[in-house]
Amino acid sequence: MIRYVFKEGPVTIRGAKDANAQVIGEALSALAASEGGELTPRAVVDGARDPDSALHPHFDWNDAEAAEKWRVEQARDLIRCIRVDDLNPNQEPVRAFLSIAGDAGVSYRTVQEVRSSDDLQRRLLAAAERDLEAFTTRYRVFKDICAVVETAKTVARSRRKSDETQAAA
Numbered sequence: 102m103i104r105y106v107f108k109e110g111p112v113t114i115r116g117a118k119d120a121n122a123q124v125i126g127e128a129l130s131a132l133a134a135s136e137g138g139e140l141t142p143r144a145v146v147d148g149a150r151d152p153d154s155a156l157h158p159h160f161d162w163n164d165a166e167a168a169e170k171w172r173v174e175q176a177r178d179l180i181r182c183i184r185v186d187d188l189n190p191n192q193e194p195v196r197a198f199l200s201i202a203g204d205a206g207v208s209y210r211t212v213q214e215v216r217s218s219d220d221l222q223r224r225l226l227a228a229a230e231r232d233l234e235a236f237t238t239r240y241r242v243f244k245d246i247c248a249v250v251e252t253a254k255t256v257a258r259s260r261r262k263s264d265e266t267q268a269a270a
Contacts, residue, residue: 103130116158128155180209199225219268226261230254 105126114120132148133140149156161167184194198209201224215221233254237247 124155
């Protein structure tokens with residue numbers, strides 16, 4: 102039997118405190134098997150509609166709440182799809198807004214603001230390190246690819262620490 106566990110870090114699914122990774126993993130595996138081995142988000146939602154499904158409690162079935170959450174997700178999509186193309190005429194356009202973690206949570210800042218703030222750049226580098234670590238964890242079976250990512254993590258960590266040392270001085 103396969104043993105299912107949650108990823109490291111906070112589990113952000115609905116009903117997380119009562120969630121059982123083994124039960125969810127088995128339900129997802131059963132859905133995948135019923136779909137010829139392919140597990141799609143649509144199949145998961147459809148399978149979870151049954152109130153007796155182990156997946157059901159992990160979805161928001163209140164349509165008004167779900168609609169509002171969907172609009173927030175659409176807002177994220179809007180923010181993420183906008184690019185700035187006049188920063189350097191010799192480069193491809195870059196994201197206009199960057200996701201930055203702060204004391205009050207995550208928000209988006211303009212790329213110009215991030216470029217002009219040492220603190221925001223340090224936060225962005227810390228996020229890059231987390232992203233690179235997540236990539237390494239996700240694709241750890243591909244050692245040659247992960248070696249390249251490890252180099253990038255080292256560079257990001259070194260720059261962030263150097264920036265922090267300069268800021269403290």
